Amino acid sequence: MHLYILDTGALLSQWTLKNPHFNFMTTQSVIDEIQNRPSKNRVQNLLSTDRLRIESPDADAIEMTEQKAREVGDYHVLSSEDLELVSLALWQKQLGHDVSVVSSDLAVLNTAAALGLSTLDPKRRMREEITWVLKCPGCRNEEPEGAINLECPVCGTIMRRKPKRKKKIKDSK
Ligand SMILES: [Zn+2]
Numbered sequence: 357m358h359l360y361i362l363d364t365g366a367l368l369s370q371w372t373l374k375n376p377h378f379n380f381m382t383t384q385s386v387i388d389e390i391q392n393r394p395s396k397n398r399v400q401n402l403l404s405t406d407r408l409r410i411e412s413p414d415a416d417a418i419e420m421t422e423q424k425a426r427e428v429g430d431y432h433v434l435s436s437e438d439l440e441l442v443s444l445a446l447w448q449k450q451l452g453h454d455v456s457v458v459s460s461d462l463a464v465l466n467t468a469a470a471l472g473l474s475t476l477d478p479k480r481r482m483r484e485e486i487t488w489v490l491k492c493p494g495c496r497n498e499e500p501e502g503a504i505n506l507e508c509p510v511c512g513t514i515m516r517r518k519p520k521r522k523k524k525i526k527d528s529k
Pocket residue numbers: 492493494495496497508509510511512513
């Protein structure tokens with residue numbers, strides 16, 4: 357069975373309506389973020405017809421996802437909800453399911469792709485897998501990754517996030 361792992365943006369969009377035969381999965385924290393009435397009704401309908409299931413990833417999958425997010429430099433821009441969602445996809449893949457992560461969040465898509473997961477962006481923005489670094493606009497010092505608004509350890513300028521490596525990726529659909 358192919359599972360489509362949905363982030364908040366995907367559940368807020370009309371994307372699920374366009375794919376009435378797909379099976380969806382998400383986390384409780386994503387469900388909790390859905391506040392507007394039409395989206396809540398749509399989610400409720402998907403849950404009651406068993407097309408959407410709520411699961412939590414296991415601890416190993418979370419750890420692997422966090423580690424990969426650090427490697428590619430997305431860790432500090434991912435929320436804990438984002439990390440949990442990507443971990444859920446990884447865990448379901450480990451359980452033997454075909455999965456696609458459905459999101460328009462570039463950090464979610466990038467980390468998922470780096471973990472070898474299929475990704476599907478309803479807005480089709482992501483074309484490349486990116487490894488991020490922090491680069492100092494003052495002295496051009498590079499740091500592997502770190503907090504947003506990190507000061508350059510060499511000259512004290514606020515460092516900027518820049519792509520270090522890019523690799524073309526293919527959407528799963
Ligand atoms: Zn510097």
